[in-house]
Amino acid sequence: MVREDTSVTLSCFDSPPTSSVLVTWKMMSAREDRWSYLLSANCIDGQTDGRSSRVFGGRTFEISADASLIFRASAAVQGHYSCVIEQDDKKLQERIVLLALIKLTVTPTPPVTVDSTLRLAAQVSPASVAAWGTWVSSSGEQLYTEISHDKGSLLSKLPRITSKDIGVYTCRIRVHGNNATSVSEHRVDVTVNGVSRSLAALSHSPVTLTCPQILGDYVLLYWEYPDSKRMELIFQFDRWRRSSTSQTKPQLHLIDHTSLAAAGNFSFLLRPALKDGGLYLCEVFLDDRAFSQANKLSVLHGYAKSSRSALDLSCMYSERSQIKNIRWSYVQDPSRLLQSAAVMGRITTSVALPVTNETAGLYACTLYLKNGNYIQYMYTVTMANTDPTVSPGPALPPAAEDVSASSYVSTFSLLLFLIPMIAVAVGVLLWRQGYCVTRQSVEQSLSHHSREVENIYENPDDLRQQTPPQGAVYMDLKPTGEMDVYKVLDR
Numbered sequence: 001m002v003r004e005d006t007s008v009t010l011s012c013f014d015s016p017p018t019s020s021v022l023v024t025w026k027m028m029s030a031r032e033d034r035w036s037y038l039l040s041a042n043c044i045d046g047q048t049d050g051r052s053s054r055v056f057g058g059r060t061f062e063i064s065a066d067a068s069l070i071f072r073a074s075a076a077v078q079g080h081y082s083c084v085i086e087q088d089d090k091k092l093q094e095r096i097v098l099l100a101l102i103k104l105t106v107t108p109t110p111p112v113t114v115d116s117t118l119r120l121a122a123q124v125s126p127a128s129v130a131a132w133g134t135w136v137s138s139s140g141e142q143l144y145t146e147i148s149h150d151k152g153s154l155l156s157k158l159p160r161i162t163s164k165d166i167g168v169y170t171c172r173i174r175v176h177g178n179n180a181t182s183v184s185e186h187r188v189d190v191t192v193n194g195v196s197r198s199l200a201a202l203s204h205s206p207v208t209l210t211c212p213q214i215l216g217d218y219v220l221l222y223w224e225y226p227d228s229k230r231m232e233l234i235f236q237f238d239r240w241r242r243s244s245t246s247q248t249k250p251q252l253h254l255i256d257h258t259s260l261a262a263a264g265n266f267s268f269l270l271r272p273a274l275k276d277g278g279l280y281l282c283e284v285f286l287d288d289r290a291f292s293q294a295n296k297l298s299v300l301h302g303y304a305k306s307s308r309s310a311l312d313l314s315c316m317y318s319e320r321s322q323i324k325n326i327r328w329s330y331v332q333d334p335s336r337l338l339q340s341a342a343v344m345g346r347i348t349t350s351v352a353l354p355v356t357n358e359t360a361g362l363y364a365c366t367l368y369l370k371n372g373n374y375i376q377y378m379y380t381v382t383m384a385n386t387d388p389t390v391s392p393g394p395a396l397p398p399a400a401e402d403v404s405a406s407s408y409v410s411t412f413s414l415l416l417f418l419i420p421m422i423a424v425a426v427g428v429l430l431w432r433q434g435y436c437v438t439r440q441s442v443e444q445s446l447s448h449h450s451r452e453v454e455n456i457y458e459n460p461d462d463l464r465q466q467t468p469p470q471g472a473v474y475m476d477l478k479p480t481g482e483m484d485v486y487k488v489l490d491r
Contacts, residue, residue, distance in 0.1 A: 001184040012083035016046020029079040111193035118158040127152025138167025163195035196294035200375040203301040211266040212291035216284035226277035226318035274301040277318030302377030315365035331362040
């Protein structure tokens with residue numbers, strides 16, 4: 001049993017003859033009931049006196065040096081083949097071989113899109129030759145297979161295919177008349193596109209987002225927000241119109257736009273900020289077919305903040321769905337346990353100030369992905385100062401939003417603290433100096449000082465002349481006595 005359009009070699013001898021013989025090959029196709037002559041050759045000690053070939057029925061047949069018949073398989077050449085060995089016009093041996101064809105079909109054609117249904121089909125011709133058959137997965141698992149003996153077909157399906165289904169699948173068939181242990185095996189390779197790649201990168205460090213390696217016509221890149229299901233189109237490129245559109249990310253661009261994209265092979269370079277983590281889905285279109293490749297990116301951003309008593313080392317990270325673990329460690333002594341405070345998307349460890357010989361050194365924040373990959377942010381703490389060191393990229397300053405937010409909160413908190421304190425101090429001071437007075441004393445003060453102009457703000461009599469009183473009360477806050485309240489407040 002052979003696959004269509006593959007080379008077929010039919011052997012004539014079990015063991016080469018030791019004398020001179022004549023080898024003759026004949027064929028009886030599946031549509032005929034008589035033998036047709038193909039080729040013959042003299043054979044001495046198992047070797048022919050020369051290679052010869054013949055075109056028959058539009059197909060080329062050839063006898064090799066060991067008297068085997070060689071040709072390519074097709075529907076037109078299936079049937080019975082006879083090799084007759086003669087000596088002095090006497091038949092010594094005849095071998096008859098039934099050649100059956102098997103056609104394997106994988107639908108849809110690989111690479112198969114994730115979540116689609118994979119169909120593995122085998123068609124045997126003639127149908128009557130198949131005694132038993134099954135499909136076997138790449139892990140050796142025998143798949144449930146539907147067999148139609150009258151049609152000679154074997155079918156197995158894999159619904160909702162995933163990356164775990166990638167591999168080589170084998171169709172095993174036993175043919176009627178053969179030894180029970182003789183099984184014909186035929187293999188197909190199944191690949192899957194759209195399988196997500198798990199990536200991690202330091203903020204503002206370059207990372208490559210790959211696309212299907214297809215000579216495509218145009219490409220679309222979608223971005224799903226980190227730790228979210230919101231998706232939007234962020235890039236599109238048409239290699240025939242030579243036009244591209246980038247919607248939201250200026251730090252994203254095609255790699256080698258002039259050569260790779262022009263040839264139809266696409267990939268992107270991204271320098272992500274913390275917020276740029278998430279799922280990047282690249283779709284490449286070729287004619288009416290679409291191929292996809294997903295890149296799930298986690299971004300790690302580290303920074304340091306100091307207070308009077310401690311230096312806080314923090315790591316922020318996005319796209320938590322693919323993260324297995326994250327922790328701070330002391331590189332000089334990995335066995336030392338560091339106390340860390342963790343909230344969703346951030347982990348912080350503190351180094352007490354002042355820095356000592358025991359606490360100075362290199363601190364590493366390591367982010368581990370579920371696929372086994374990891375990435376590190378490193379910070380060097382010294383006794384004189386704290387210099388950040390990032391591996392493998394450059395030093396990462398605190399995020400701008402963190403700095404501005406902390407400054408705003410600090411200033412606002414200081415104002416909230418100072419305003420009530422000042423108000424209380426002024427109130428107490430006025431009370432002690434006797435300037436908190438009743439309505440009656442205020443009216444007396446107005447009548448007593450209304451002709452004086454020492455008030456630094458205004459003369460109440462001038463206002464009375466301009467505006468009818470109508471019950472209004474004017475307060476003259478001119479200080480009296482030896483203690484000047486303005487001088488006290490100023491001091």
